[in-house]
Amino acid sequence: MRAQVLEAVGAELVEGGYDALTVDAVAARAGVHRTTVYRRWRDVGGLLADVLDAGADDDWTPPDTGALDDDLRALNRELYAALTARPSVTAALIAASFRSAEAAEALRRFWEDRYGRCEVLVERAAGRGELPRDTDARRVLIAATAPLYHHLVLLRSDPDPALPEQAARDAARAFGVAR
């Protein structure tokens, strides 16, 4: 039942944005009694938080190509696809995080989980001698991904397919890894 309800949240969100998202519409779309949805998720904030928490439950693992710059490229390509999908659940959830404190907190937890899983990219690179052992993994990962969020979420630039590649290469070079 959770799967249908959370899928309905995503569908409602990409269709009408945060403003159109109501517990009743989600219940109707999911074919679940509204009282059940209210009891378990309470409100729209609770639904959004659970969409993100469900995302963190999955078995996603970061790319493992054998080279840091290629790993960052592959990671950025995934992120680019998620942010430029039309409609994009990720973009809708980010927008919702400016409306609901609960969604903002869930998004923070989600990113913490994802960036945490990605730290292994930097650790493996250090193990291969591509980077010093004491490299700040989070700093490398943010350097690679931040330009994508900046262009696609904040600046609302037209999507440029060269962007994931460029940002990954710039981040790798910033840490002395250039091929």
Added chain:
Amino acid sequence: MRAQVLEAVGAELVEGGYDALTVDAVAARAGVHRTTVYRRWRDVGGLLADVLDAGADDDWTPPDTGALDDDLRALNRELYAALTARPSVTAALIAASFRSAEAAEALRRFWEDRYGRCEVLVERAAGRGELPRDTDARRVLIAATAPLYHHLVLLRSDPDPALPEQAARDAARAFGVAR
């Protein structure tokens, strides 16, 4: 009169966020007749757009320290101060851009203006031989500033005073400028 009204918008926005922002409250705070405000700015979206357009009218110029990495550091320190001010008009305007299409468009114009003015940093660095002549100025600027927006606006990380410095240095290194 424009100055008082726009100042009142900023004050209302940082006090209560987008949800508390109304034309009537702005008119009352500015001591201007509400009909006048409605006639000139129409609605909240119009007010927000004008706050941003007024920001683009100013005579702000980017830092000029004589070295690219120091210029980027100085730029990032300004941005960090704006994003971590409590309350922050910049952060409130970004949040509002997810609510009002007019505010989003005005924010896009504002950033276009600001990044446009900053391109001279990269041109001067190229003139000094720090960078190749064909360096993509926007790409250097986004590499430097995006991590600040990512941490402070999206990830909502606790402000880290080392961040402006680190992001500027990483961006400079990405483009082969390291001191």
